[in-house]
Amino acid sequence: MSNKAARNLFLFGSLFFFVIFLGLTYDTLGKLDQRAPAITEEVNAGKMVWHKYDCIGCHTIFGNGSYFAPELAKITEKKPKDYLKKFLMNPKAVNANASMPKFGITSEEADKLLAFLDWTAKVDTNGWPPKPILAVAAGVGGQELTAGQKLYQAHGCSGCHMINGIGGTTGPDLSHVGSKRDRDWLVGHFKDPDDYVKGSAMPKVEAAQADLEQLTDYMLTLK
Amino acid sequence: MSIKYESQKIAEYFYTFAVVLFLVQVVVGIIAAVQFIRPDFFMLNFNIIRSLHINALVVWLLVGFMGATYYVVPEESETDLWGLPLAKLQFWATVGTITAVVLGYIWMGINPQANNPIMGINPLNEGREYIEAPRWADILIVISVLTFLFINFMTMLKTKKWTGIQGTLLGGLTFLALMYLPGLFYTKSMVKDQFWWWWVVHLWVEGAWEIIAGALLAFMLMKVVGARREVVEKWMYIEVGFVMFTGILGTGHHYYWIGTPGYWLWVGGIFSSLEPLPLLFMVWDAFRTTRGARNVTNKAGLFYTVAHAIFNFVGAGLWGIIHTLPQVNKWTHGTQITTAHGHLAFYGAYVLLVISMIYITLPAIRGVKEFNTSRAYQSFWWMTISMIFIVLTITGAGMVQTYMERLMGLDYVAVKATYNLWFWILRAIFGVGFLYGVWIFVVDFFKLGREPVPVVSAAPEKA
Numbered sequence: 080m081s082n083k084a085a086r087n088l089f090l091f092g093s094l095f096f097f098v099i100f101l102g103l104t105y106d107t108l109g110k111l112d113q114r115a116p117a118i119t120e121e122v123n124a125g126k127m128v129w130h131k132y133d134c135i136g137c138h139t140i141f142g143n144g145s146y147f148a149p150e151l152a153k154i155t156e157k158k159p160k161d162y163l164k165k166f167l168m169n170p171k172a173v174n175a176n177a178s179m180p181k182f183g184i185t186s187e188e189a190d191k192l193l194a195f196l197d198w199t200a201k202v203d204t205n206g207w208p209p210k211p212i213l214a215v216a217a218g219v220g221g222q223e224l225t226a227g228q229k230l231y232q233a234h235g236c237s238g239c240h241m242i243n244g245i246g247g248t249t250g251p252d253l254s255h256v257g258s259k260r261d262r263d264w265l266v267g268h269f270k271d272p273d274d275y276v277k278g279s280a281m282p283k284v285e286a287a288q289a290d291l292e293q294l295t296d297y298m299l300t301l302k
Numbered sequence: 303m304s305i306k307y308e309s310q311k312i313a314e315y316f317y318t319f320a321v322v323l324f325l326v327q328v329v330v331g332i333i334a335a336v337q338f339i340r341p342d343f344f345m346l347n348f349n350i351i352r353s354l355h356i357n358a359l360v361v362w363l364l365v366g367f368m369g370a371t372y373y374v375v376p377e378e379s380e381t382d383l384w385g386l387p388l389a390k391l392q393f394w395a396t397v398g399t400i401t402a403v404v405l406g407y408i409w410m411g412i413n414p415q416a417n418n419p420i421m422g423i424n425p426l427n428e429g430r431e432y433i434e435a436p437r438w439a440d441i442l443i444v445i446s447v448l449t450f451l452f453i454n455f456m457t458m459l460k461t462k463k464w465t466g467i468q469g470t471l472l473g474g475l476t477f478l479a480l481m482y483l484p485g486l487f488y489t490k491s492m493v494k495d496q497f498w499w500w501w502v503v504h505l506w507v508e509g510a511w512e513i514i515a516g517a518l519l520a521f522m523l524m525k526v527v528g529a530r531r532e533v534v535e536k537w538m539y540i541e542v543g544f545v546m547f548t549g550i551l552g553t554g555h556h557y558y559w560i561g562t563p564g565y566w567l568w569v570g571g572i573f574s575s576l577e578p579l580p581l582l583f584m585v586w587d588a589f590r591t592t593r594g595a596r597n598v599t600n601k602a603g604l605f606y607t608v609a610h611a612i613f614n615f616v617g618a619g620l621w622g623i624i625h626t627l628p629q630v631n632k633w634t635h636g637t638q639i640t641t642a643h644g645h646l647a648f649y650g651a652y653v654l655l656v657i658s659m660i661y662i663t664l665p666a667i668r669g670v671k672e673f674n675t676s677r678a679y680q681s682f683w684w685m686t687i688s689m690i691f692i693v694l695t696i697t698g699a700g701m702v703q704t705y706m707e708r709l710m711g712l713d714y715v716a717v718k719a720t721y722n723l724w725f726w727i728l729r730a731i732f733g734v735g736f737l738y739g740v741w742i743f744v745v746d747f748f749k750l751g752r753e754p755v756p757v758v759s760a761a762p763e764k765a
Contacts, residue, residue, distance in 0.1 A: 093546035100551055103554075115493055131418065145349070145431065146641050205567065
């Protein structure tokens with residue numbers, strides 16, 4: 080290849096990829112507003128507070144930032160707002176072990192900041208951050224177990240089946256069972272597995288009809 | 303060896319400022335490392351220390367590039383620099399602006415309320431990572447960079463040599479200046495804020511800066527081993543070409559989880575996986591060109607050049623690709639794995655690049671043919687071994703964090719304060735080792751060519 084050809088490859092190749100990038104940027108910018116709630120004046124005021132105190136100098140938001148303090152994009156889903164407000168205004172008064180200093184955030188500023196963080200919590204982030212698989216399986220991920228999940232544990236289903244990486248490998252993986260089977264199939268299968276899967280080694284699930292329905296409810300959430 | 307054009311000496315001004323900021327960056331880095339263990343350590347909080355740490359880094363590398371460019375362009379154009387007094391003014395104005403910004407950060411650290419918006423604009427700190435500098439400073443920085451580009455362009459116009467190296471270098475610097483613009487406006491949406499922010503950050507370090515690195519690598523290979531221009535420039539075009547082909551759409555690996563459409567998972571995943579390739583070309587290029595080289599006078603320069611190529615690939619390439627696929631990144635995004643990648647990538651790709659340029663051009667500026675290289679090697683090994691261990695400890699911390707916080711669901715603070723504590727302690731210790739290496743380098747920078755050379759045959763010649 081001549082030097083001129085190499086130079087042209089660099090120049091026009093770069094231009095080519097940049098034009099594609101611009102096209103994708105145009106498309107993305109048109110879609111962003113549908114992937115997030117409307118931005119009110121209060122949300123924007125909260126974003127200004129976020130910048131004023133250089134929150135990103137310690138925290139991350141959407142995973143970008145300083146990795147020194149917890150991720151905040153979905154924080155309002157995890158902790159009560161009253162707690163967060165008190166914490167923002169005087170962290171060590173709420174939690175003596177807190178690392179965060181008192182910045183002088185006012186009550187008004189805290190409200191705005193929480194409105195902003197409420198907004199970030201509702202942004203469609205392609206499923207990030209993922210739910211921790213062990214905590215979800217153990218029901219300690221910050222949410223109560225549903226009746227179906229409790230039955231799943233009580234019957235020891237995870238001895239053989241796996242959901243999201245947790246459980247045994249002897250039975251089929253149930254992580255996506257909800258998108259493969261319907262309600263009738265699942266309820267009937269619980270009553271007599273062999274009827275549905277010839278030669279199945281799975282024992283009948285000895286439980287009341289209502290319990291089987293609840294277990295099925297849980298199965299149908301696994302998609 | 304001496305410089306061909308008197309005006310090339312302006313490079314030393316920029317190098318000096320860069321080296322001083324490098325020392326500042328590493329000192330505040332150690333304060334930050336200790337704050338991971340004791341958050342209340344030091345009068346300024348972590349956010350201010352961290353802003354200083356990363357801003358000093360970006361500025362000293364930029365200033366280093368400027369110095370290197372002021373050296374390269376007269377040599378390539380075979381003429382003195384156009385408007386030397388203007389270049390000196392640009393230098394002092396830049397020093398003044400940066401000093402004011404630093405004082406602003408410190409003031410805000412002491413009194414957070416001082417950053418209250420004035421007419422909707424934060425006067426001391428914009429609160430956006432890497433581009434914290436307030437709007438007034440942004441404008442001054444843009445003026446400085448435009449002046450710098452103008453001086454170099456006018457120099458080229460004097461002789462119109464248009465060599466590939468200086469064309470690519472100036473192209474990279476112009477791209478750098480343009481990509482600062484997407485960071486200059488306010489958006490109400492945090493998603494759009496981060497979308498444009500990545501144009502600045504990613505298209506700098508994985509675009510414009512790598513073009514500059516490619517051009518400077520070509521220049522250094524020609525200088526130290528006397529490689530043929532046609533061959534060096536051809537490979538330079540291929541390298542920087544592939545940097546752009548993979549790096550531009552590779553921006554997508556930052557658009558996985560910030561509220562952007564799902565197709566970025568594909569675009570980012572595929573193109574960013576290819577990003578290490580051009581960096582591997584550079585390693586191969588450096589080895590191929592220098593392997594048969596005999597009679598190299600500047601052995602330290604050669605050493606740093608090859609080390610830069612290798613660690614650019616390891617830090618930016620390998621430590622990047624381990625967590626660039628969306629399937630992996632979903633779990634590691636926002637953890638210490640990113641910090642580990644950031645440290646080794648900046649060190650390998652750009653710290654070693656600027657130091658290489660200093661070792662290759664400073665002896666000529668100081669008018670010496672040979673210099674005592676023992677400190678150059680000492681500082682290299684202190685810095686490099688320390689950095690490798692810093693990166694390994696943070697990578698370990700990142701793996702523990704990914705497993706315990708992201709997979710098991712332990713609380714962020716619990717993992718940081720207990721399970722990762724030893725990693726923070728080790729990191730701070732290796733940080734001190736790194737500081738020692740930097741100190742040796744800084745001493746060497748100020749003493750190089752100004753003390754007797756131990757070898758008898760190498761009498762210094764006048765500039």
